Amino acid sequence: xxxxxxxxxxxxxxxxxxxxxxxxxxxxxxxxxxxxxxxxxxxxxxxxxxxxxxxxxxxxxxxxxxxxxxxxxxxxxxxxxxxxxxxxxxxxxxxxxxxxxxxxxxxxxxxxxxxxxxxxxxxxxxxxxxxxxxxxxxxxxxxxxxxxxxxxxxxxxxxxxxxxxxxxxxxxxxxxxxxxxxxxxxxxxxxxxxxxxxxxxxxxxxxxxxxxxxxxxxxxxxxxxxxxxxxxxxxxxxxxxxxxxxxxxxxxxxxxxxxxxxxxxxxxxxxxxxxxxxxxxxxxxxxxxxxxxxxxxxxxxxxxxxxxxxxxxx
Amino acid sequence: xxxxxxxxxxxxxxxxxxxxxxxxxxxxxxxxxxxxxxxxxxxxxxxxxxxxxxxxxxxxxxxxxxxxxxxxxxxxxxxxxxxxxxxxxxxxxxxxxxxxxxxxxxxxxxxxxxxxxxxxxxxxxxxxxxxxxxxxxxxxxxxxxxxxxxxxxxxxxxxxxxxxxxxxxxxxxxxxxxxxxxxxxxxxxxxxxxxxxxxxxxxxxxxxxxxxxxxxxxxxxxxxxxxxxxxxxxxxxxxxxxxxxxxxxxxxxxxxxxxxxxxxxxxxxxxxxxxxxxxxxxxxxx
Numbered sequence: 001x002x003x004x005x006x007x008x009x010x011x012x013x014x015x016x017x018x019x020x021x022x023x024x025x026x027x028x029x030x031x032x033x034x035x036x037x038x039x040x041x042x043x044x045x046x047x048x049x050x051x052x053x054x055x056x057x058x059x060x061x062x063x064x065x066x067x068x069x070x071x072x073x074x075x076x077x078x079x080x081x082x083x084x085x086x087x088x089x090x091x092x093x094x095x096x097x098x099x100x101x102x103x104x105x106x107x108x109x110x111x112x113x114x115x116x117x118x119x120x121x122x123x124x125x126x127x128x129x130x131x132x133x134x135x136x137x138x139x140x141x142x143x144x145x146x147x148x149x150x151x152x153x154x155x156x157x158x159x160x161x162x163x164x165x166x167x168x169x170x171x172x173x174x175x176x177x178x179x180x181x182x183x184x185x186x187x188x189x190x191x192x193x194x195x196x197x198x199x200x201x202x203x204x205x206x207x208x209x210x211x212x213x214x215x216x217x218x219x220x221x222x223x224x225x226x227x228x229x230x231x232x233x234x235x236x237x238x239x240x241x242x243x244x245x246x247x248x249x250x251x252x253x254x255x256x257x258x259x260x261x262x263x264x265x266x267x268x269x270x271x272x273x274x275x276x277x278x279x280x281x282x283x284x285x286x287x288x289x290x291x292x293x294x295x296x297x298x299x300x301x302x303x304x305x306x307x308x309x310x311x312x313x314x
Numbered sequence: 315x316x317x318x319x320x321x322x323x324x325x326x327x328x329x330x331x332x333x334x335x336x337x338x339x340x341x342x343x344x345x346x347x348x349x350x351x352x353x354x355x356x357x358x359x360x361x362x363x364x365x366x367x368x369x370x371x372x373x374x375x376x377x378x379x380x381x382x383x384x385x386x387x388x389x390x391x392x393x394x395x396x397x398x399x400x401x402x403x404x405x406x407x408x409x410x411x412x413x414x415x416x417x418x419x420x421x422x423x424x425x426x427x428x429x430x431x432x433x434x435x436x437x438x439x440x441x442x443x444x445x446x447x448x449x450x451x452x453x454x455x456x457x458x459x460x461x462x463x464x465x466x467x468x469x470x471x472x473x474x475x476x477x478x479x480x481x482x483x484x485x486x487x488x489x490x491x492x493x494x495x496x497x498x499x500x501x502x503x504x505x506x507x508x509x510x511x512x513x514x515x516x517x518x519x520x521x522x523x524x525x526x527x528x529x530x531x532x533x534x535x536x537x538x539x540x541x542x543x544x545x546x547x548x549x550x551x552x553x554x555x556x557x558x559x560x561x562x563x564x565x566x567x568x569x570x571x572x573x574x575x576x577x578x579x580x581x582x583x584x585x586x587x588x589x590x591x592x593x594x595x596x597x598x599x600x
Contacts, residue, residue, distance in 0.1 A: 053407060053410075100585075100589065104588075104589045104592070106588065106589075106592075108406055109350060109406055109410075110543070110588055110592070112410075113539065113540075113543060113584070113588070114584075114585055114588055114589075117581040117582075117584055117585050118585070120577065120578070120581055121578050121581055121582070124574070124575055124577060124578050127574070128572070128574040128575065242536075246414055249411065250411070253411060281425075282422045282425040282426050283422065284422075285418045285419075285421060285422040285425070286418065286419055286422035286423070288415075288418050289414075289415040289416065289417065289418025289419035289422065290415065290419060291415070292411055292412070292414060292415030292418070293398060293412050293415035293416065293419070296402070296408050296411050296412050296415070297398070297401055297402075297408075297412065300408070
């Protein structure tokens with residue numbers, strides 16, 4: 001059986017959870033986990049699989065959130081068309097940013113810094129373009145996505161509906177990423193991660209595959225951004241903050257960057273943790289910092305690494 | 315108009331030396347231990363809070379409080395090095411994440427000790443220096459001179475003493491330096507601690523000029539990293555020049571362009587330098 005098919009089948013039981021579990025809080029945590037999971041899994045395609053520490057992910061997430069809303073408000077399209085437009089916009093921007101970074105062969109820290117710089121510029125534009133984005137106050141979103149079902153369309157409202165929607169989107173993302181990393185492309189990504197000069201010598205078009213990985217990853221972040229914004233019904237420039245980028249890196253590292261689904265574990269822990277233990281705001285920051293430090297020093301392969309027997313090769 | 319430009323130019327230079335002192339720490343840490351210590355901004359906050367507490371809380375004279383604050387910060391730096399950074403040598407991503415985790419830890423401890431209320435130190439040195447057609451607050455002048463002296467002294471120490479040459483040698487060829495009798499582990503720890511002490515000094519001086527909040531270092535570490543890259547990682551005098559250049563670009567840029575995009579001017583400049591002169595503006599000597 002193909003790996004991507006396996007993923008879909010393995011995840012199907014999760015659709016049954018809301019039937020047996022009626023706890024609103026737990027379901028809400030799971031919805032956030034699924035949406036942030038999309039973000040973390042797609043980031044990990046760039047970071048864990050292609051070996052590029054991108055700091056542009058929060059920007060892709062936030063730009064898509066704004067682009068979806070703005071195209072709905074100003075072009076009058078539905079949520080789904082808006083999301084598709086946002087994915088297009090983000091992919092186009094990724095191609096521009098990626099082309100600049102990879103054409104000039106920026107690596108490691110320099111790549112992280114330049115993507116961070118572009119991310120900050122995007123945040124400053126959104127923060128200061130008041131007439132479109134309402135600046136630092138953000139925008140309350142009143143509309144909801146609608147689903148077409150036999151017998152009419154229904155708005156996606158309530159935790160249960162969002163659970164199914166976000167889970168479907170997450171499974172689709174995991175399936176796509178699994179498909180990509182098991183393909184010829186995935187092998188090229190791995191070669192670039194392990195040694196990009198050698199990959200170049202072997203005839204792999206390093207520039208092109210880095211760019212493809214960057215664009216696919218950011219497109220995933222765009223889907224997550226659109227969903228997150230409309231689940232929360234609120235967008236603000238904080239979506240594009242450096243803290244948001246770092247939280248994504250933390251999810252990938254905490255969960256395990258060597259596995260496609262690893263970052264979802266990280267997303268679950270970082271989302272659930274504040275709800276599981278009652279903490280003051282200060283203590284919460286402290287715990288967050290300690291988790292990062294302990295994960296890196298004690299579990300360099302993340303939580304998934306504890307359960308996996310061997311390191312993946314690809 | 316000219317007066318405004320000159321005034322902003324001076325402001326930019328003074329802020330720029332603060333960027334420069336952080337950039338110097340970034341450059342030294344990167345050159346010797348191969349990581350970028352993003353927590354230097356948080357160490358700056360430690361220096362600032364301890365300096366403020368010693369002066370306004372315990373009533374110690376400010377000139378005596380500064381060295382004490384620097385020592386306290388360096389002690390924290392030693393602790394961080396021995397418990398954390400010792401395990402992330404030459405591992406850029408791990409070092410990055412650990413230092414980011416450390417920022418959260420330091421900020422939360424500062425919050426628990428001194429709450430979120432912004433702190434303002436009393437005016438240590440009121441008055442201005444009058445240059446005829448523009449004025450500089452005295453304290454800003456002092457801060458500028460102290461930081462300048464420390465950066466120049468660091469440069470002198472690195473180029474004129476055995477330890478300094480050992481550091482350069484280690485940055486170029488770690489194994490050869492080890493074979494030549496450089497105590498490399500001590501050197502690594504020393505550089506991490508020294509860079510936190512520099513940040514602590516920046517913070518203690520910052521406390522006399524601006525109001526304090528726990529995240530005060532976050533913009534300075536970003537500017538410090540920008541300045542270090544702008545100058546070319548590894549260049550000591552370059553980090554001073556890079557800091558000043560960045561400070562001036564922002565201050566003068568916000569006269570002619572919208573103030574709201576102040577932070578973006580430095581970023582655009584940085585991206586252009588990285589694309590067209592990846593070794594930085596001031597060469598690649600480590």
